[in-house]
Amino acid sequence: MNRWQRRDLEAPSTPLERLEERLSAYLDGELTDAERSAVEVELAADAETRETLDDLRLVRSALALLDEGVRAPRSFAITAPAVRSGGGSPVLMRRLELFMRGSAAAAALFFVVAVMNQPTLMAPVASNDMATGTFAQAESAPVETLRAAATDDPAVTPMFAPDAMQPASAPARAMPAAPPTAGGEPGEGGVMGTAADGGLGGDAGALDAPKGNDVVPQPDADLMNTMLTPETATAPAQPGTFRDSDSSQGVGGVAPALATLAVLLAILSALTAWSRREESGR
Amino acid sequence: MRFQDPLYGLTLRMLGSPQAAEDATQEALIRAWQRIDTFRGGSFKSWLFTIAANQARDELRRRARRPSTSLSAHADDPEMPDIDLPDTDPLPEAQAEQAELRAALEAALKTLPDDWREIVVLSDVHGMDYREISEVTGLALGTVKSRLSRARGRLREVIRGSRELHEAAERLGDRR
Structure with missing residues (x-):
C-alpha cells in the first residue's frame, strides 16, 4: 500500500467515521469554539451521537487505566x-x-x-640462531682487527667473505673453516646457498659458488674497507641483509x-x- | 527513575513483547543520556518518549524486514505480563464486566496497525495532547487527529461488542 492509498484509508470516509473524528477531537478539547458549539448542538439533538460519545469516552478512560499495572521489570538506571x-x-x-x-x-x-x-x-629454528650468532660475533669485533683480518689474516678471512655476509641459515654456512674445496661441483657442500635456505636465495648462492676448479676468491681489500668502515661495521643490520631472522620465514x-x-x-x-x-x- | 515505567509501558504496547520492550527502553535511555545536549527545552517527557518511540519503530521496521511472528501471536505468550486494570468497583458483576472489557481492549489494541496503536497509546494511555504526539511521531496534527479517531473507533466497536455480549448474558440470566 503506497502513501497515497494509505492517506485515503485514513481519511474519514463514512458519516460515522466523520462523526467519530469530531467527537474524538471534542473529547480531547481540540476543536475551535465554533466547532465545539456545532458538536454540542448535534449532541443535544441526537441520541445516537450521545451514545457514540459515551463509547469513545469509555474507550479513553479504559485505556487510561490500562497501563497502571505495568511496571518496568527492572531498573533501567544507566551504569x-x-x-x-x-x-x-x-x-x-x-x-x-x-x-x-x-x-x-x-x-x-x-x-x-x-x-x-x-x-x-x-618448531624452533636452531640454524637461525647459529647463523645470527656468527654474524653477531663478527659485529662485535673491533673495526681495526676486522680490517686487518680482511686483508692479512687468511684464517679469519672466510668469516668476512661474501659468503659469510649472507644471511644463510644452514649450519655449514656458519662454519668459518669450511671453504669450498677445489674441484667441488657448483651447488655442492654446505657453503652453497639455495633458495630453500631462505635468505638471499639463488642469486646469493650463485655468487658464493666457486666454479669448478676456480681458486677460492679472496675478498677485495677496497671493497672490504668500504664495507667495514666504522659506520657500517657498528650499524645494526639492515632489514633483509644480514639478520637471518628477517629472512623469508614470515609464515612461521x-x-x-x-x-x-x-x-x-x-x-x-x-x-x-x-x-x-x-x-x-x- | 521517574520515566522508566511509562517508557517501558509505551515500548511494551508498541512491540508487544516484554523482552523487546526491555531492550528498547534500555537503548532509549542510553541514547537519551548520550544526546542530552540535544535537548532544547520544552517537555522532557515528550523528548524521552520521542526517543523511545523511535527505538520501538526501528524494531518494528526490523521485524517487518525479517519474517517473525505477528504482534497478536503474543496474546498467549506466557511471558507477557498480566496487565490488570485496577478494580475500583466492588460489585462482582461490575468487576466481571471490567475484566471482560480489559481483555477485549488488550486484544483489540494488538490488532490495530502499528502507527494507529502508537498514537492511541500516546494519547489515551500516556495522556499526551495532539501537539506532543505530533512532536513524538513527527506527524502532522491532522494526521494525528485522524489516526486517533480511527483507532478509537475500532476500539469502540470492541467495547460495543463486549457490552452487547454482556447484555445478552444478563438477559439470558433473567429468563432463567
Whole structure:
C-alpha cells in the first residue's frame, strides 16, 4: 500500500467515521469554539451521537487505566560502563559476544589448519640462531682487527667473505673453516646457498659458488674497507641483509599468532558474557 | 527513575513483547543520556518518549524486514505480563464486566496497525495532547487527529461488542 492509498484509508470516509473524528477531537478539547458549539448542538439533538460519545469516552478512560499495572521489570538506571561502551544494551552485548566467539573459533580453526599443513611451523629454528650468532660475533669485533683480518689474516678471512655476509641459515654456512674445496661441483657442500635456505636465495648462492676448479676468491681489500668502515661495521643490520631472522620465514609466525588470537578472543568473549550477566542481574 | 515505567509501558504496547520492550527502553535511555545536549527545552517527557518511540519503530521496521511472528501471536505468550486494570468497583458483576472489557481492549489494541496503536497509546494511555504526539511521531496534527479517531473507533466497536455480549448474558440470566 503506497502513501497515497494509505492517506485515503485514513481519511474519514463514512458519516460515522466523520462523526467519530469530531467527537474524538471534542473529547480531547481540540476543536475551535465554533466547532465545539456545532458538536454540542448535534449532541443535544441526537441520541445516537450521545451514545457514540459515551463509547469513545469509555474507550479513553479504559485505556487510561490500562497501563497502571505495568511496571518496568527492572531498573533501567544507566551504569557508567554501559554509557562508555556507546551502546551497552543487552542486544549489542549479545551480538558482540557472539561475534567474538565466532572469531575465536575461526582463529582456532585456522591455527589447526596451519599446523596440520606445516607441522614444523611451531618448531624452533636452531640454524637461525647459529647463523645470527656468527654474524653477531663478527659485529662485535673491533673495526681495526676486522680490517686487518680482511686483508692479512687468511684464517679469519672466510668469516668476512661474501659468503659469510649472507644471511644463510644452514649450519655449514656458519662454519668459518669450511671453504669450498677445489674441484667441488657448483651447488655442492654446505657453503652453497639455495633458495630453500631462505635468505638471499639463488642469486646469493650463485655468487658464493666457486666454479669448478676456480681458486677460492679472496675478498677485495677496497671493497672490504668500504664495507667495514666504522659506520657500517657498528650499524645494526639492515632489514633483509644480514639478520637471518628477517629472512623469508614470515609464515612461521602465523600459527602462534592465530593461537594467541584465538585465546584472546575466547577470553574477551567470556568477559563480555560475564559482564552482560552482571548487567542483567542488577 | 521517574520515566522508566511509562517508557517501558509505551515500548511494551508498541512491540508487544516484554523482552523487546526491555531492550528498547534500555537503548532509549542510553541514547537519551548520550544526546542530552540535544535537548532544547520544552517537555522532557515528550523528548524521552520521542526517543523511545523511535527505538520501538526501528524494531518494528526490523521485524517487518525479517519474517517473525505477528504482534497478536503474543496474546498467549506466557511471558507477557498480566496487565490488570485496577478494580475500583466492588460489585462482582461490575468487576466481571471490567475484566471482560480489559481483555477485549488488550486484544483489540494488538490488532490495530502499528502507527494507529502508537498514537492511541500516546494519547489515551500516556495522556499526551495532539501537539506532543505530533512532536513524538513527527506527524502532522491532522494526521494525528485522524489516526486517533480511527483507532478509537475500532476500539469502540470492541467495547460495543463486549457490552452487547454482556447484555445478552444478563438477559439470558433473567429468563432463567
